[in-house]
Amino acid sequence: xxxxxxxxxxxxxxxxxxxxxxxxxxxxxxxxxxxxxxxxxxxxxxxxxxxxxxxxxxxxxxxxxxxxxxxxxxxxxxxxxxxxxxxxxxxxxxxxxxxxxxxxxxxxxxxxxxxxxxxxxxxxxxxxxxxxxxxxxxxxxxxxxxxxxxxxxxxxxxxxxxxxxxxxxxxxxxxxxxxxxxxxxxxxxxxxxxxxxxxx
Amino acid sequence: xxxxxxxxxxxxxxxxxxxxxxxxxxxxxxxxxxxxxxxxxxxxxxxxxxxxxxxxxxxxxxxxxxxxxxxxxxxxxxxxxxxxxxxxxxxxxxxxxxxxxxxxxxxxxxxxxxxxxxxxxxxxxxxxxxxxxxxxxxxxxxxxxxxxxxxxxxxxxxxxxxxxxxxxxxxxxxxxxxxxxxxxxxxxxxxxxxxxxxxx
DNA sequence: TAACCCATGTAAACGGTTACATGATTTC
DNA sequence: GAAATCATGTAACCGTTTACATGGGTTA
Numbered sequence: 001x002x003x004x005x006x007x008x009x010x011x012x013x014x015x016x017x018x019x020x021x022x023x024x025x026x027x028x029x030x031x032x033x034x035x036x037x038x039x040x041x042x043x044x045x046x047x048x049x050x051x052x053x054x055x056x057x058x059x060x061x062x063x064x065x066x067x068x069x070x071x072x073x074x075x076x077x078x079x080x081x082x083x084x085x086x087x088x089x090x091x092x093x094x095x096x097x098x099x100x101x102x103x104x105x106x107x108x109x110x111x112x113x114x115x116x117x118x119x120x121x122x123x124x125x126x127x128x129x130x131x132x133x134x135x136x137x138x139x140x141x142x143x144x145x146x147x148x149x150x151x152x153x154x155x156x157x158x159x160x161x162x163x164x165x166x167x168x169x170x171x172x173x174x175x176x177x178x179x180x181x182x183x184x185x186x187x188x189x190x191x192x193x194x195x196x197x198x199x200x
Numbered sequence: 201x202x203x204x205x206x207x208x209x210x211x212x213x214x215x216x217x218x219x220x221x222x223x224x225x226x227x228x229x230x231x232x233x234x235x236x237x238x239x240x241x242x243x244x245x246x247x248x249x250x251x252x253x254x255x256x257x258x259x260x261x262x263x264x265x266x267x268x269x270x271x272x273x274x275x276x277x278x279x280x281x282x283x284x285x286x287x288x289x290x291x292x293x294x295x296x297x298x299x300x301x302x303x304x305x306x307x308x309x310x311x312x313x314x315x316x317x318x319x320x321x322x323x324x325x326x327x328x329x330x331x332x333x334x335x336x337x338x339x340x341x342x343x344x345x346x347x348x349x350x351x352x353x354x355x356x357x358x359x360x361x362x363x364x365x366x367x368x369x370x371x372x373x374x375x376x377x378x379x380x381x382x383x384x385x386x387x388x389x390x391x392x393x394x395x396x397x398x399x400x
Numbered sequence: 401t402a403a404c405c406c407a408t409g410t411a412a413a414c415g416g417t418t419a420c421a422t423g424a425t426t427t428c
Numbered sequence: 429g430a431a432a433t434c435a436t437g438t439a440a441c442c443g444t445t446t447a448c449a450t451g452g453g454t455t456a
Binding site: 012015016018019022041042043044086089090092093094096097098099100101102103104105106107108109110111112113114115116117118120121123124127128131156157158159160162163164166167169170173174176177178180181184185188189191192 | 212215216218219222241242243244286289290292293294296297298299300301302303304305306307308309310311312313314315316317318320321323324327328331356357358359360362363364366367369370373374376377378380381384385388389391392
Binding site for chain 4: 227228229233247248251252255270273274275276277301
């Protein structure tokens with residue numbers, strides 16, 4: 001007496017695609033490019049995930065495509081969100097997110113940091129500090145650029161521009177927090193090196 | 201002409217287990233409990249993942265187990281890390297982590313926040329602010345407790361106690377950053393509500 | 401002529417979650 | 429008598445990554 005009740009519905013990726021198509025119709029290729037170059041700051045997916053997912057969304061009636069024939073280039077399918085898709089997106093956004101399990105490799109390494117020598121530990125976090133500082137700068141630049149581009153629209157909290165700004169803000173502050181932790185670590189690890197002769 | 205070169209080696213979970221066993225030998229059940237109750241702040245895994253992974257690590261010679269027979273309770277396997285396992289852990293910790301793709305459901309929802317009405321948006325972030333504040337308090341309490349318990353050992357940057365403290369610090373600041381973003385959002389969404397009549 | 405861009409897909413493998421399975425003991 | 433704890437496992441499924449596959453046009 002048991003009918004398996006596996007979840008049959010949509011995952012986060014589906015709503016990432018719907019969220020993009022709600023802003024502007026585009027092809028699967030465009031979506032992949034967006035995610036590679038710009039939208040790395042809210043969700044990531046490769047094209048091998050995107051194409052099947054779009055087909056699935058179309059079968060469910062949440063998106064629709066029209067074929068755009070091109071000479072000199074491969075034809076493409078331009079996808080657009082449907083009314084049904086928009087409704088599904090609306091319902092999903094309002095629902096609270098389920099807490100995601102924490103899985104951060106740097107934290108995991110920190111947990112076992114005591115098994116390596118102090119110099120290696122310091123180098124690990126110095127490198128990480130460097131990389132994170134670059135990321136912070138990159139996100140600050142993106143935030144400044146979008147604030148520059150969109151005029152007064154950013155003020156309206158129900159605009160797409162505000163939503164974009166909001167996630168860029170998140171991108172900046174999240175990485176700043178990482179950077180500050182790296183600095184906290186480097187500071188202590190440097191002090192720890194000085195206490196004992198550097199050859200130990 | 202193509203020999204598939206799939207990665208045959210160990211994933212992060214393996215090093216989470218090795219990191220725990222490097223501190224103290226324990227059973228698969230203990231590990232699962234640790235991860236459910238205490239170690240939620242550095243990696244998460246269910247028992248259905250842990251038992252097979254321990255078997256795999258044993259086949260690779262990185263851990264070893266001895267059977268502890270118990271009356272009144274099921275027998276258990278106590279796992280301990282081997283010298284080989286310790287070496288593997290050391291090598292892994294020193295290597296820089298590969299950048300993990302960003303996938304945060306709340307950020308994804310924020311990206312499409314403009315499709316829902318202002319009240320729903322505000323409620324979403326108020327609820328999230330509440331939950332995150334509780335998490336911050338929980339981590340601050342854990343940090344205080346471990347600082348209290350471990351004496352001067354925490355000062356030594358090559359001690360297991362320092363490593364534990366470091367990841368608790370990370371847990372606090374990461375969640376503080378999330379909390380501050382939620383507050384940033386709530387502030388703006390509240391102001392946006394006041395601008396137009398609340399029935400819109 | 402080699403590498404890259406456009407454009408779309410499928411297949412295999414890997415990692416993680418949820419469910420199935422068992423069984424004694426203790427606590428409410 | 430029901431639920432929780434201790435203790436170990438397997439099976440199915442889902443989501444993500446990496447690789448395979450094709451093919452014309454552009455750039456270095």
